[in-house]
Amino acid sequence: MKRKILVTGGAGFIGSHVVDELIKRGNEVVILDNFFGKKNKLDGVNKQAEIIDGDVTKREDCQHAVKDVDAIYHIAAHAAEGQSVYIPIFNAKINIMGSVTILTEAINRGIRDFVFTSSIAAYGKPNTLPITEDHPLNPEDPYGVTKKTIEDYLRVYHELDRIDPYIVRFFNVFGPRQRMNDPYRGVIPIFINRCLKGEKPVIFGDGEQGRAFTYISDIVEPMCDMVGKRELINNPINIGNTDVWTVNKLAKEIMNIMDMPGEPEHVPARPTDVVLCYSDITKAKKLLGYRPRVSIPEGLKLTLAWAKEQGPQEFDYMTYFEIPKLSHNVYKEKTI
Ligand SMILES: NC(=O)c1ccc[n+]([C@@H]2O[C@H](COP(=O)([O-])OP(=O)(O)OC[C@H]3O[C@@H](n4cnc5c(N)ncnc54)[C@H](O)[C@@H]3O)[C@@H](O)[C@H]2O)c1
Incomplete structure (x- = not known):
């Protein structure tokens, strides 16, 4: 209808x-x-x-x-x-x-x-x-x-x-049309944008945070x-997806697809970052017949093809803070 x-x-x-x-x-x-x-x-x-x-x-x-x-x-x-x-x-x-x-x-x-x-x-x-x-x-x-x-x-x-x-x-949804110029969210578009600019991904903490990135x-x-x-x-x-990747693995895969040599950079962790987080989707399978179809590498390739068409973007840092003391140094120094 x-x-x-x-x-x-x-x-x-x-x-x-x-x-x-x-x-x-x-x-x-x-x-x-x-x-x-x-x-x-x-x-x-x-x-x-x-x-x-x-x-x-x-x-x-x-x-x-x-x-x-x-x-x-x-x-x-x-x-x-x-x-x-x-x-x-x-x-x-x-x-x-x-x-x-x-x-x-x-x-x-x-x-x-x-x-x-x-x-x-x-x-x-x-x-x-x-x-x-x-x-x-x-x-x-x-x-x-x-x-x-x-x-x-x-x-x-x-x-x-x-x-x-x-x-x-x-x-942790990702794909074409996700803003690449937002330095505050979306680890995948941020890493891709950095690589498009010829800069290495910046990882908060040890990079062992695990997420089920979903296309x-x-x-x-x-x-x-x-x-x-x-x-x-x-x-x-x-x-969402059930395949859990660490941020380290993600950074390597993106650098690999984009032919970027070397290792990602690490900066101190953010205080509220949860280390490991992924969901059970049994209910969605049962009630919706749901199953995720696009693997993380496939999704990354589709996203990268779109991102290359857009080209590198300037990160758009906020100038407005209500509690500036809590802001991470990479945002204060605009170095992400
Ligand atoms: N992207 C993710 O991984 C993710 C994960 C879990 C939940 N979500 C939720 O999904 C939704 C969409 O997220 P997204 O990633 O597409 O974000 P997005 O920023 O791309 O989209 C949000 C949209 O809301 C609009 N918007 C913001 N403030 C508004 C306002 N005051 N009035 C009218 N429009 C306004 C923005 O202009 C933008 O077009 C959000 O509710 C988000 O919390 C996203």
Whole structure:
């Protein structure tokens, strides 16, 4: 059935791929995005989508965006985990107030289907691995706190019979259209951008942090498949790869594909970095028939082909800090 779907953050990395897939499946799509940090606003944005240049924290923009809409994918966020420690106010404004605002207007319009992109960051430091969905949510940084908080808001309004939330918790997604000029997040685009500039990857700590890096198509399909599956309503689900790579292995593979000699550089660790973190996807397999299809090396090759077309980019360092003392030296000195 063709539906009109609002995608907040639809001009961003994950959002733009979700928009493509929803349009491919015959839906009409409206995007609400403020193009935060994006140089060429419409790069990678599907031309068939209606675009609202607006802000999820502004009630009138949300009221305009939800008009005549059947379902919402709320993907907009300031999604920088490490950085959130020293910009707690900004982080809360976008990720909590923005989410609560779009949720409020969804409820006022009687829109039930509400997909929310949560994160493995909501779990915090794992007690057990792999992390299953019933693992306690003990986030270790303000970004993770916001994801947990919005999951709670969604549960509350679901219990009040006002919304049907579909909550996806994913982790370390990579692929074409991920911003390469953001020095605060996305180890893969940062390493690729450094290599494109002829500079070695910079690793925080010993590089033995392990992550299940997930190629973009492996999260987009399940996000588009899940709406309408009653058993997934208010039932958060882990989505992603199960192949765990260390950051050292990742840096070597990228340097190898890009023919870069030598070894990566190491700098002191960041205080909130979790050493090993990956999820159990049994629930997604069972309820969605989900299985990740793209291996990390395959995904890296696809991403690198796109990145080479873009060319090297200047890193865009923030000049705005709320707690500057907590900022890592590589950001203060702009040496990433
Ligand atoms: N990339 C990952 O590995 C990952 C992992 C887990 C969860 N997530 C979640 O997935 C979502 C998308 O992440 P992404 O990697 O595509 O990030 P992204 O930064 O590429 O996309 C976010 C989009 O939201 C928009 N946005 C930001 N503030 C806004 C505001 N106030 N009003 C309207 N639009 C606003 C941005 O302009 C951008 O287009 C986020 O909710 C993020 O927390 C991402």
